[in-house]
Amino acid sequence: MIGTGILKGMAVTARNFIGSYFEKDRLITVQYPEERNPLPENYRNFPFLIYDGNDAEAGLRCVACKICEKECPPQCIYITKSEDKKPDYMGKPQFYPAVFDIDISVCMSCQICVEVCPFEAIKMDKVFELSRRERFDALLTRKNELAKSNSYYHQIHPTEAAEVDAKLTEAAAKKKPAAGAGSTQPAGASPSQTGG
Numbered sequence: 233m234i235g236t237g238i239l240k241g242m243a244v245t246a247r248n249f250i251g252s253y254f255e256k257d258r259l260i261t262v263q264y265p266e267e268r269n270p271l272p273e274n275y276r277n278f279p280f281l282i283y284d285g286n287d288a289e290a291g292l293r294c295v296a297c298k299i300c301e302k303e304c305p306p307q308c309i310y311i312t313k314s315e316d317k318k319p320d321y322m323g324k325p326q327f328y329p330a331v332f333d334i335d336i337s338v339c340m341s342c343q344i345c346v347e348v349c350p351f352e353a354i355k356m357d358k359v360f361e362l363s364r365r366e367r368f369d370a371l372l373t374r375k376n377e378l379a380k381s382n383s384y385y386h387q388i389h390p391t392e393a394a395e396v397d398a399k400l401t402e403a404a405a406k407k408k409p410a411a412g413a414g415s416t417q418p419a420g421a422s423p424s425q426t427g428g
Contacts, residue, residue: 273389276356279309279334279345281378288379290318293353295326300345300354308338309345320351324407332375336362352396358388 252260262269285291296313312331320326345354357380364370386393 271358275358276343277341277360278339278357279354280357280380281354282382282385283379284382292328292379293351294329295351296329299348303344303348305342306338306340308335329375334373335371336373337371355385
């Protein structure tokens, strides 16, 4: 019979319309920004830098190797390597970024910087409200804004963060016997920098 498809479609629409009043899960309209849908764990939007411990400057995992800067397709990452060195999470003296900026107006959230980082120093955040009133310089996110703690990383990506910490702890354990046989740990390395 002609029109049965339309009648079936209208029945589905009516069932969903009436059902939305009785089942909260069926509601599709969210009153943003007062109400927000929870984001899935694998949601990614914008890169941030991870630091271990309580000090963002001393515990920053980034060693300014500039791999992410070279691999970034839109070239929105700007890094200047430091002149001096500081101990990394394993106690080995490493360079650190004196400047680490990302232009949020250019970043396309491709996650290539995360995948190429050998130090697990850069990860993707869930923050998506990045608009600014000013243009140009205000759209350049500086190192102090990008640096977030490892505990924050555990809050937004618990499964992935646990895997990363296990891998870093395993790498530190492998290095420890070799370092103990040859030389002692530098005095500047703190216990908080050895595992996350």
